Amino acid sequence: MPFDTDLDLTRFLLLIRSEIGYSTHAVGKWHLGYCNDSYVPHNRGFDSFLGHYRGGVDYFTHSNEAPGTYLNHFLNGEPHIPEGGFDYATYAWSNRTNKILRESLGQPNFVYLAFNAPHEQVAAPQNLVDEMNALYPDMPATRQVHLAAVKSIDIAMQSVIEEASKLDRETIIIFHSDNGGSIQAYGGDAEGPRACNFPYKGYKSVLTEGGTLSPTWVYSTKREFHSRYIDGMIHIMDFFPTILHWAGFDKQMPRNLDGIDQYDLFENASVTKIRDRFIYGLLHNWDNNNLQWKTSYAVRYGDYKFMNYQTELIGNTQCPEGWSNNRHEKYLFPYKKKRTTMMNKVWEISDAEPNKETGEIKPDPGFSLYNLKNDPFETRNLGTGEDSKKYKKIYMDLMNDIQSYVVEEIQKGVEYPVTGKMNGNLLSKIFKKIPVDERSEHYFETGRIIPFDSATQESTGLDGYLGTNWCLNNLDDALLTQMYHDAVLNDQERLADMINLYLWDGYGPE
Known part of the structure; x- marks a missing residue:
């Protein structure tokens, strides 16, 4: 589901839940904030959530590392360790989606299914890696794993379509990606090619066509959409009002909405000009x-x-x-x-x-x-x-x-990212200067990682689970202030300058 900002997400969920009566569910990758509990999915308008908060997660253990190893797998805000162990992430998310489809027949529902594949650190089931190796034996291993991870999405989506097709009611599925592929491995120790955007220019994180174009398809279990070639554009933000139209929303759309209702493109034989910018x-x-x-x-x-x-x-x-x-x-x-x-x-x-x-x-x-x-x-x-x-x-x-x-x-409304104490990139650079053991201790102390009891640690091999206390606090100020004074005493000018900029906007503690 395309969301320009979390404000758009909030507006969409408010309309589809309150005005039309849909149940709402999020599955898989979140990555829209976990600074505190108010940011996480079940507090942002979703009736249920199963998945991970950060951008990437280990595909098999559903955990993250550094410092320590901690669980990043939650069910409605609580850390969740399945009794039978973790499925490969892509299949875990499709299995959850199929469960929602089967068990929510009493009311219409909206499911936001966000695969983490093929996000770094890319991994895939061995049978799919072997399949890619057989098809492309001379291909670099990193590329084989990437293709295997993409193949797992094909398998997962096939299972969702088959499950939805069993139901009497209609399900409309919109599939898309958020960006072009990353052409190099950048997670862990892997080196080599990943995605390929040829013949387009660029890659994930840049705004050339190779960094922004991705395939999209729309499928219904009950109706056939018009097949046509259009000499025009449709933007990912257009699905916001289009989905609401399909769902039966017949009131005024929110003001200053970036998306254009493209209902006619799918439902009517003739279509006027769609959009040109x-x-x-x-x-x-x-x-x-x-x-x-x-x-x-x-x-x-x-x-x-x-x-x-x-x-x-x-x-x-x-x-x-x-x-x-x-x-x-x-x-x-x-x-x-x-x-x-x-x-x-x-x-x-x-x-x-x-x-x-x-x-x-x-x-x-x-x-x-x-x-x-x-x-x-x-x-x-x-x-x-x-x-x-x-x-x-x-x-x-x-x-x-x-x-x-x-x-x-x-002028419709844009907010610049928060500066000063919430400059995440600068803070990350500073924290990387802290020895891992000390950083881990600080993360436990601040509630950024919640420790498991000894029995859970032993059974899972995990130190704890990802917390939602990442907003900056007095403990951070005290630690960074001490780091600043130590850096000045030890002539660590670069570190002192970074902390000075972060804490006091470059003017110093005096």
Whole structure:
């Protein structure tokens, strides 16, 4: 389910629960906050939740590490250890979903099923890894495991569809991903390729097409949707009002909603213009030097895509097993001559190995402008090439229109991330300087990890479970203040500067 912010989540659940009478259930990955109990799913509008709070979890033990090893598996807010042991995560989430479908026949229900696969640290059942190894024996092992994890989602979704199809009532399933694939392993000790977004440019965490495009499908157990080719766009946020329409909501939609109701696209034989613009994302980057937020954004505007920055490090990366998809090529370029020219070009400029640079990729000054209809792989920046001089007036007018559109959208309401004491990245860097044993002790003391009793520790091999006391408190201030004074005494200037910035905005304790 697409949610722009937790505010959208709250609005959606309020409408579908209170106005239409649906039961609501969340399964799998949460990753929308666990700073305190008010952030977790069963306190955010879901009637039930089974899953994990953090972005990633061990697929087999449902735990996380460092410091210590702790359970990250909850049922309605309580740590949950199944009597029969843990299933492989992807199957655990589909099994839970099937159980909800079977047992909630008394009222309509909405299920938010969020797989953690193929999030790092990627793992998959051995039979699926063996299957990928047999299909692609020369492929790097990291890529084989990634494909096996994706195959597990296919299996899980097949089981959900089969379960839903047994029921008399209709179930509509919307399947999508939140971003393009991560092209390199980045969890644990694994090194090598993971996903492949070829021929598109980029990867997870950047706003190029390879970082944002992903397949989507919609399926009903009772009705057939219209099959058509559309020369227009649909954005993931459009499912918010579209689902409510399917569910029977007939009142005024909330104000300042990003999504557009696409009911007609699925249900009616003729469809008017769908949408011709949307904002991919606003990235708020904290500038430690100037102590201010800088906003980067990418916008689709008709055939064009505009970004108010440049990132020269991002390119196109080939798949380790090769790539050939004639249907996709013909869809993008119906005419053979252009198809041959564009595909040859993207092969020429792409890298055989993952080209994601290590470290943070910082936007460069300037801007990027691409015509995605003619250049879907973003190979030619119209904002900096010869075309920018040739068509300067046209492009400047276009970019002015786009930036005016962005201002209008931002005026709907945008909140910058909290600065100062809630700067999570800076805090993480500081805490990594603390020896693991001391950090673990501090996490237990603050309730970030709740210790198990000795019997549970022995039976599970886990130190405790993830707590929901991650909001900063006096114990953190005391620890960091002592760390600051120790760093000053020991000439650890970098550490002292980070703590100074975190606690006192760079002005020092005096």
